[in-house]
Amino acid sequence: MAAVTYELLKTDNRTKARRGRVHTPHGSIETPVFMPVGTAATVKAMRPEEVKEMGAQIILSNTYHLYLRPGHEIVREAGGLHKFMNWDRAILTDSGGFQVFSLGDLRKITEEGVEFRSHIDGSKHMLSPEKSIEVQNALGSDIMMAFDECAPYPADRNYVKNSLERTTRWLARCKEAHKNTDNQSLFGIMQGGMYQDLRYQSAMEIVDLDLPGYAIGGLSVGEPKELMYSVLDYCVDYLPANKPRYLMGVGSPDCLFEGVERGIDMFDCVLPTRIARNGTAMTSRGRVVIKNAAHERDFTALDPECDCYTCKNYSKAYLRHLFKSNEILSSMLLTNHNLHFLVKLMGNIRKAIEEDRFLEYKKEFYDKYGKF
Amino acid sequence: MAAVTYELLKTDNRTKARRGRVHTPHGSIETPVFMPVGTAATVKAMRPEEVKEMGAQIILSNTYHLYLRPGHEIVREAGGLHKFMNWDRAILTDSGGFQVFSLGDLRKITEEGVEFRSHIDGSKHMLSPEKSIEVQNALGSDIMMAFDECAPYPADRNYVKNSLERTTRWLARCKEAHKNTDNQSLFGIMQGGMYQDLRYQSAMEIVDLDLPGYAIGGLSVGEPKELMYSVLDYCVDYLPANKPRYLMGVGSPDCLFEGVERGIDMFDCVLPTRIARNGTAMTSRGRVVIKNAAHERDFTALDPECDCYTCKNYSKAYLRHLFKSNEILSSMLLTNHNLHFLVKLMGNIRKAIEEDRFLEYKKEFYDKYGKF
Numbered sequence: 001m002a003a004v005t006y007e008l009l010k011t012d013n014r015t016k017a018r019r020g021r022v023h024t025p026h027g028s029i030e031t032p033v034f035m036p037v038g039t040a041a042t043v044k045a046m047r048p049e050e051v052k053e054m055g056a057q058i059i060l061s062n063t064y065h066l067y068l069r070p071g072h073e074i075v076r077e078a079g080g081l082h083k084f085m086n087w088d089r090a091i092l093t094d095s096g097g098f099q100v101f102s103l104g105d106l107r108k109i110t111e112e113g114v115e116f117r118s119h120i121d122g123s124k125h126m127l128s129p130e131k132s133i134e135v136q137n138a139l140g141s142d143i144m145m146a147f148d149e150c151a152p153y154p155a156d157r158n159y160v161k162n163s164l165e166r167t168t169r170w171l172a173r174c175k176e177a178h179k180n181t182d183n184q185s186l187f188g189i190m191q192g193g194m195y196q197d198l199r200y201q202s203a204m205e206i207v208d209l210d211l212p213g214y215a216i217g218g219l220s221v222g223e224p225k226e227l228m229y230s231v232l233d234y235c236v237d238y239l240p241a242n243k244p245r246y247l248m249g250v251g252s253p254d255c256l257f258e259g260v261e262r263g264i265d266m267f268d269c270v271l272p273t274r275i276a277r278n279g280t281a282m283t284s285r286g287r288v289v290i291k292n293a294a295h296e297r298d299f300t301a302l303d304p305e306c307d308c309y310t311c312k313n314y315s316k317a318y319l320r321h322l323f324k325s326n327e328i329l330s331s332m333l334l335t336n337h338n339l340h341f342l343v344k345l346m347g348n349i350r351k352a353i354e355e356d357r358f359l360e361y362k363k364e365f366y367d368k369y370g371k372f
Numbered sequence: 373m374a375a376v377t378y379e380l381l382k383t384d385n386r387t388k389a390r391r392g393r394v395h396t397p398h399g400s401i402e403t404p405v406f407m408p409v410g411t412a413a414t415v416k417a418m419r420p421e422e423v424k425e426m427g428a429q430i431i432l433s434n435t436y437h438l439y440l441r442p443g444h445e446i447v448r449e450a451g452g453l454h455k456f457m458n459w460d461r462a463i464l465t466d467s468g469g470f471q472v473f474s475l476g477d478l479r480k481i482t483e484e485g486v487e488f489r490s491h492i493d494g495s496k497h498m499l500s501p502e503k504s505i506e507v508q509n510a511l512g513s514d515i516m517m518a519f520d521e522c523a524p525y526p527a528d529r530n531y532v533k534n535s536l537e538r539t540t541r542w543l544a545r546c547k548e549a550h551k552n553t554d555n556q557s558l559f560g561i562m563q564g565g566m567y568q569d570l571r572y573q574s575a576m577e578i579v580d581l582d583l584p585g586y587a588i589g590g591l592s593v594g595e596p597k598e599l600m601y602s603v604l605d606y607c608v609d610y611l612p613a614n615k616p617r618y619l620m621g622v623g624s625p626d627c628l629f630e631g632v633e634r635g636i637d638m639f640d641c642v643l644p645t646r647i648a649r650n651g652t653a654m655t656s657r658g659r660v661v662i663k664n665a666a667h668e669r670d671f672t673a674l675d676p677e678c679d680c681y682t683c684k685n686y687s688k689a690y691l692r693h694l695f696k697s698n699e700i701l702s703s704m705l706l707t708n709h710n711l712h713f714l715v716k717l718m719g720n721i722r723k724a725i726e727e728d729r730f731l732e733y734k735k736e737f738y739d740k741y742g743k744f
Contacts, residue, residue, distance in 0.1 A: 045700040070693040078671055086685045299450050313458045321442040328417040331700055
């Protein structure tokens with residue numbers, strides 16, 4: 001049996017939203033779930049216990065970053081990523097594919113893999129399906145992602161077709177290279193850009209490999225949200241119902257609702273942690289830009305509906321002061337709030353699905369949150 | 373009765389070291405004590421609960437910084453500094469004197485006070501004894517420091533004499549301006565540079581005002597440590613035994629031992645928090661510079677004798693990785709360790725005094741710590 005399995009608990013009565021559970025060697029994950037991102041073996045500005053306390057069940061970490069620094073062999077010698085970073089719940093690692101493709105002029109794609117220069121010191125490296133899996137095996141993540149090529153948006157049909165077919169060939173090589181199937185599971189990634197027939201082709205090819213889970217890649221890459229939603233509408237139908245479905249790189253509240261409604265189980269995004277460090281909070285009343293003068297004498301909490309550590313103990317006036325003073329505590333408190341907000345939101349969504357009121361909950365949320 | 377009182381519990385049998393207790397409206401403080409610095413209403417990179425958990429009983433905050441940002445009126449409206457920053461134990465605020473004198477060309481000293489330009493936006497301000505007390509009354513700190521002039525080192529006798537006499541006149545004005553004696557206590561500051569007769573003159577003048585506590589200022593300003601110790605030797609004798617004695621701006625382990633040995637009760641310094649952010653840890657085996665290549669594959673704790681959160685959960689290899697990756701968690705974990713180290717050190721010193729083995733403990737510590 002695969003290290004990671006999916007259990008479908010309930011499907012919404014009116015949408016494709018579903019309530020499930022992903023079992024991993026480091027605990028079970030209630031889905032739909034939002035996964036906080038810990039790129040460099042740390043969820044930025046957070047102690048891992050704080051991430052646990054808010055209810056996060058799985059975090060994401062990054063093969064490209066950890067391969068370059070500190071190096072995957074060091075993480076292996078440390079006893080794996082869980083031990084290295086003091087996180088005993090599940091970890092998903094992405095393959096590094098997205099990061100090396102993002103390097104632009106610093107990389108060259110061949111059938112073998114991607115040759116690139118480090119963004120840290122300019123040194124030359126090669127990331128291939130085999131290398132990505134070797135690194136992820138060393139890290140010991142519960143869920144490993146296939147090394148894929150994420151086509152940009154827009155991209156012409158021919159480019160996207162070649163790219164998805166290479167992604168399939170690379171996926172077979174990833175599966176072949178994977179040496180630790182008892183403790184780690186490999187997820188495939190569907191590509192195909194915004195072309196329905198190519199999405200179908202990609203799905204058929206990767207589903208054929210019978211992996212424990214599948215991601216939808218190549219979305220949230222600059223296309224309009226409405227286009228992403230319409231692509232999602234059919235993508236999910238091409239994936240098996242008995243495997244978890246993961247929409248990569250998505251984390252704004254509206255995209256989470258729309259993704260869940262279309263049958264997505266897993267999400268990740270740097271958005272909540274990144275905007276926190278830039279002084280922006282996600283709240284039940286929409287986004288709050290903490291540096292605004294309006295908050296100078298506002299001694300109320302960031303979010304009147306939130307029960308997180310930040311909202312229980314600090315005022316907007318204090319948070320504004322910290323942000324304007326470049327204090328580290330500003331990043332700590334806003335990150336804590338934003339992650340808590342999304343983790344709690346997903347908990348509410350799960351409860352709503354269980355109670356057959358997902359669409360009602362979505363409307364309630366939007367009514368308060370306002371325009372996205 | 374003064375808001376802050378001192379209780380002498382025991383004097384060491386061979387040195388001037390003493391075990392005492394300072395009572396404040398926000399709890400009692402076991403002395404000798406090290407006070408972590410939270411300049412801008414936050415101990416940098418720490419949640420206040422973490423500072424409490426390690427046993428810190430009082431923190432220091434800064435009049436100059438809070439006057440400029442967010443402004444003391446905002447802190448007053450927030451319900452005072454304790455509430456604003458979520459810290460329910462004691463707070464000591466310095467007067468802002470040291471900071472405005474440090475501004476160099478940006479300030480002008482007159483009998484009235486110090487005219488200066490903000491380091492943030494260049495705006496013009498005046499800090500005087502009355503203004504400093506007004507700000508500290510608004511902040512609501514338990515212990516307020518007098519607005520003094522800290523002479524530089526070296527400085528000629530005449531300069532130092534004029535400066536200490538002005539400090540005395542300013543102290544009388546501070547005492548006069550203080551409007552909240554039930555809840556806040558004003559400490560005087562002895563000046564006099566490295567001149568014994570001037571230290572004596574200063575002490576006599578300020579002790580005459582019968583304040584609840586006294587600080588020794590104008591040390592640790594660049595003079596050799598041996599000179600500081602020899603000045604301390606006589607300074608303490610000029611201060612009353614029934615009041616707490618506070619040595620300002622001192623926080624390296626050797627200076628703490630030497631200060632305690634000479635009868636000092638209270639210390640503060642940015643050293644542990646500042647060097648933490650620069651990647652240096654204080655440990656029982658001396659300082660550890662975490663970025664050093666020697667730690668790349670060192671999977672042991674920072675300090676084998678430490679039971680802090682950082683040492684219990686993370687390796688030097690991980691801490692090195694975080695520091696080299698510019699991760700905020702690096703500052704969080706190293707700050708936690710360094711503060712814990714000094715707070716625990718002071719606890720050990722208190723215990724040693726109680727058990728009449730202060731000098732033995734000092735020797736044990738130095739033997740392991742190595743050269744300072």
